[in-house]
Amino acid sequence: MPQQPPEGEKPLLTVRGLTKLFGSFKACDEIDLDIGHGEIHALLGENGAGKSTLVKMLFGILAPSAGTIGWEGLDRVIANPAAARRLGIGMVFQHFSLFEALTVAENIALSLDEKISISELSKKAAELSVAYGLPLDPNAHVADLSVGERQRIEIVRALLQNPKLIILDEPTSVLTPQEADKLFETLFKLKAEGRSVLYISHRLEEVQRICDRATVLRHGKVTGACDPRQETPASLARMMVGADVAGVEKVEPPADGAVQLQVSNLSVSPRTPFAMALKNVSMTVKAGEILAIAGVAGNGQSELFDALSGEYVVQNPDAIRLRGKSVGRLGINERRLLGAGFVPEERHGHAAIPAMSLSENLFLSRNASDRSAYLAGGKIGLIRHGLVQQAARRISEMMDVRKSGEDPAAGSLSGGNLQKFIVGRELDRQPSVLVVNQPTWGVDAGAASRIRQALVDLAKSGSAVVVISQDLDEIFEVATSIAAISEGKLSDAYPASTMTRQRIGILMGGVHGLTTAPEAAHAH
Ligand code: ADP
Numbered sequence: 001m002p003q004q005p006p007e008g009e010k011p012l013l014t015v016r017g018l019t020k021l022f023g024s025f026k027a028c029d030e031i032d033l034d035i036g037h038g039e040i041h042a043l044l045g046e047n048g049a050g051k052s053t054l055v056k057m058l059f060g061i062l063a064p065s066a067g068t069i070g071w072e073g074l075d076r077v078i079a080n081p082a083a084a085r086r087l088g089i090g091m092v093f094q095h096f097s098l099f100e101a102l103t104v105a106e107n108i109a110l111s112l113d114e115k116i117s118i119s120e121l122s123k124k125a126a127e128l129s130v131a132y133g134l135p136l137d138p139n140a141h142v143a144d145l146s147v148g149e150r151q152r153i154e155i156v157r158a159l160l161q162n163p164k165l166i167i168l169d170e171p172t173s174v175l176t177p178q179e180a181d182k183l184f185e186t187l188f189k190l191k192a193e194g195r196s197v198l199y200i201s202h203r204l205e206e207v208q209r210i211c212d213r214a215t216v217l218r219h220g221k222v223t224g225a226c227d228p229r230q231e232t233p234a235s236l237a238r239m240m241v242g243a244d245v246a247g248v249e250k251v252e253p254p255a256d257g258a259v260q261l262q263v264s265n266l267s268v269s270p271r272t273p274f275a276m277a278l279k280n281v282s283m284t285v286k287a288g289e290i291l292a293i294a295g296v297a298g299n300g301q302s303e304l305f306d307a308l309s310g311e312y313v314v315q316n317p318d319a320i321r322l323r324g325k326s327v328g329r330l331g332i333n334e335r336r337l338l339g340a341g342f343v344p345e346e347r348h349g350h351a352a353i354p355a356m357s358l359s360e361n362l363f364l365s366r367n368a369s370d371r372s373a374y375l376a377g378g379k380i381g382l383i384r385h386g387l388v389q390q391a392a393r394r395i396s397e398m399m400d401v402r403k404s405g406e407d408p409a410a411g412s413l414s415g416g417n418l419q420k421f422i423v424g425r426e427l428d429r430q431p432s433v434l435v436v437n438q439p440t441w442g443v444d445a446g447a448a449s450r451i452r453q454a455l456v457d458l459a460k461s462g463s464a465v466v467v468i469s470q471d472l473d474e475i476f477e478v479a480t481s482i483a484a485i486s487e488g489k490l491s492d493a494y495p496a497s498t499m500t501r502q503r504i505g506i507l508m509g510g511v512h513g514l515t516t517a518p519e520a521a522h523a524h
């Protein structure tokens with residue numbers, strides 16, 4: 001086991017001028033980074049800042065275009081992951097590379113460079129999982145495991161190589177708060193043994209909680225190195241985005257708004273073997289209210305969105321009522337005509353067609369009769385065309401969409417700007433009910449704050465809003481009431497003011513109602 005180094009010893013890792021070009025694009029631009037022995041070092045930055053690219057160079061997956069990587073005082077060329085592992089670098093990826101049909105031990109065996117028997121491996125893996133608080137059954141089939149358990153396999157597999165540095169790429173984005181707490185205990189244990197951790201995240205709160213130092217990246221460059229505990233969330237955010245991020249001004253929960261969306265005992269059987277069933281989902285959303293639905297990915301969020309939007313029509317018309325009308329059997333266009341708006345999770349392909357211009361994309365979501373008039377061409381078509389371009393301009397201004405021309409192809413916008421346009425497209429119609437799935441997934445902090453403020457403003461103007469989100473910070477920023485979805489079941493909803501991360505975590509873990517809560521926002 002590596003020991004705590006004596007004072008003044010060289011850092012474990014010394015990165016100098018490390019650069020990665022994709023064509024002429026600099027994903028990493030002359031990065032300097034030192035990691036000492038026994039420290040938990042955060043790599044912070046918005047989506048697209050270059051974090052994953054940097055660690056892929058450290059782990060031998062990408063070859064640097066320029067710069068050096070020093071390891072224990074010597075410059076090294078890390079040609080591939082096996083070479084990285086031999087030096088003592090372990091990595092837990094953002095997207096797991098596991099075979100579902102194989103057992104835990106078989107998956108681990110596949111990744112090892114030396115050959116050892118499955119039984120010996122199972123024994124070692126079981127020992128490590130006990131020693132580091134990572135409960136895992138080596139004989140379990142991966143297909144039967146939760147995301148948190150799958151991540152533990154990746155961690156145990158990295159630990160088997162006895163690494164001096166372990167790199168984790170956004171490990172908590174797939175975990176409940178309780179699972180994340182368990183992971184942090186493991187990291188503290190690794191640190192106590194003198195191992196170092198490079199921890200990638202864009203969550204300021206957890207970086208402040210667990211990391212000794214932080215290096216912040218923006219547009220591929222280091223914009224700061226600091227002790228995160230000496231910083232405020234605002235100062236860290238400024239380093240990440242290069243400007244002050246506007247806080248979202250909250251909406252007050254409605255005193256007594258009219259019910260706009262009522263879902264009663266909605267059940268949907270899974271459409272594919274990988275889909276989740278919806279089981280007796282009920283919710284009530286009033287004018288002026290923002291109901292946020294928390295949950296770990298893959299617990300029925302997209303199925304719920306499809307059923308609410310009418311992309312997937314349900315059997316019982318009364319299961320979904322929009323402003324008093326039973327709409328279970330109506331499709332998305334008919335629901336839009338009744339005053340509802342929908343923003344799906346997938347920007348490309350689903351919400352927008354990348355090759356089409358913004359105004360053409362705008363047209364896709366307007367109602368079908370508009371569309372056929374447009375496609376029919378002629379005079380009406382031309383007038384409509386002009387109106388649509390005007391609307392596209394209005395939406396771009398309202399949402400501060402940064403783009404390269406007057407009406408460029410949707411695919412040419414950055415993720416955050418396209419998402420602002422897509423949300424703005426729905427808001428432009430002043431929907432009385434808006435349902436959004438993961439509204440700011442993968443967009444930069446500035447765009448996220450703009451989008452969240454727009455949702456709050458819509459509720460203030462008297463609409464009912466449902467926000468399905470995996471991001472607890474987002475949920476606390478916008479929600480007036482909060483529920484969680486787990487295994488296709490929706491919990492009771494509670495006033496946001498009565499909720500904490502821990503309480504949401506309990507609901508995300510599948511407990512339907514909290515016993516210690518004052519009162520559910522809406523009794524079912
Ligand atoms: P982060 O992990 O901080 O979100 P990444 O390192 O994944 O960011 O990406 C940094 C930038 O490099 C992004 O703009 C991304 O689109 C770009 N990029 C990443 N990998 C490639 C690649 N293989 N080819 C071209 N561009 C890439």
Ligand code: MG
Nearest residue numbers: 051052053094
């Ligand atoms: Mg990344």
